[in-house]
Amino acid sequence: QSVLTQPRSVSGAPGQRVTISCTGSRSAIAAAYDVHWYQHRPGAAPRLVIFGNDNRPSGVPDRFSGSRSGTSASLVITGLQAEDEADYYCQSYDIRLGGSGVFGTGTKVTV
Amino acid sequence: EMQLLESGGGLVQPGGSLRLSCTASGFRFNMFAMKWVRQAPGKGLEWVSGIGGSGRDTYYADSVKGRFTISRDNAKNTLSLEMNNLRDDDAAVYYCAKTMNTVIYYGMDVWGRGTTVTVSS
Numbered sequence: 001q002s003v004l005t006q007p008r009s010v011s012g013a014p015g016q017r018v019t020i021s022c023t024g025s026r027s028a029i030a031a032a033y034d035v036h037w038y039q040h041r042p043g044a045a046p047r048l049v050i051f052g053n054d055n056r057p058s059g060v061p062d063r064f065s066g067s068r069s070g071t072s073a074s075l076v077i078t079g080l081q082a083e084d085e086a087d088y089y090c091q092s093y094d095i096r097l098g099g100s101g102v103f104g105t106g107t108k109v110t111v
Numbered sequence: 112e113m114q115l116l117e118s119g120g121g122l123v124q125p126g127g128s129l130r131l132s133c134t135a136s137g138f139r140f141n142m143f144a145m146k147w148v149r150q151a152p153g154k155g156l157e158w159v160s161g162i163g164g165s166g167r168d169t170y171y172a173d174s175v176k177g178r179f180t181i182s183r184d185n186a187k188n189t190l191s192l193e194m195n196n197l198r199d200d201d202a203a204v205y206y207c208a209k210t211m212n213t214v215i216y217y218g219m220d221v222w223g224r225g226t227t228v229t230v231s232s
Contacts, residue, residue, distance in 0.1 A: 036218035045223060097173065
């Protein structure tokens with residue numbers, strides 16, 4: 001059972017903005033570990049889109065942005081494009097799991 | 112170009128064993144922590160195991176602790192996952208992923224295409 005909860009799905013028209021929340025239970029995100037976000041399209045390998053709460057890897061469009069506040073984190077996609085349709089997962093670590101990692105429950109973004 | 116290639120997946124009976132491998136290229140393998148992540152059919156991503164760059168520090172999800180063993184051979188640029196006492200719920204696509212630092216707490220910036228493990232009698 002994940003300690004990081006995400007909405008099951010969000011949707012938006014092309015060009016719109018969507019926000020995906022990631023809420024930590026048992027203060028999983030309150031520990032000193034960053035939150036990372038991954039995009040996962042069917043049949044493809046997952047892709048890192050945000051690391052360290054709010055940093056974009058090289059090659060990720062600037063319409064992707066991340067933020068973190070206390071025990072919650074968010075991924076925002078502005079100027080939504082058809083290619084953004086995918087599953088998105090937040091990921092962090094919980095020291096109460098012995099330092100093991102944990103993924104969020106996942107959010108399906110529909111454009 | 113940084114690449115990861117998994118191998119070793121296949122069909123195994125419940126209670127059986129399997130060893131997955133991941134061969135890395137295009138980066139200094141010993142400088143980065145590595146992880147295994149899986150996705151069962153119809154389910155989300157699940158963090159399985161991680162290992163630091165030196166191989167000294169290892170971590171496991173509760174669901175696999177005591178059954179799976181992660182290891183690495185930095186001389187051969189290879190990551191492995193020994194899986195024993197496999198259960199039905201271990202069936203998944205297993206991904207190998209590179210971390211952005213020698214310790215495991217950073218994001219995973221390079222992923223393999225995955226190898227499929229099927230557990231069935």
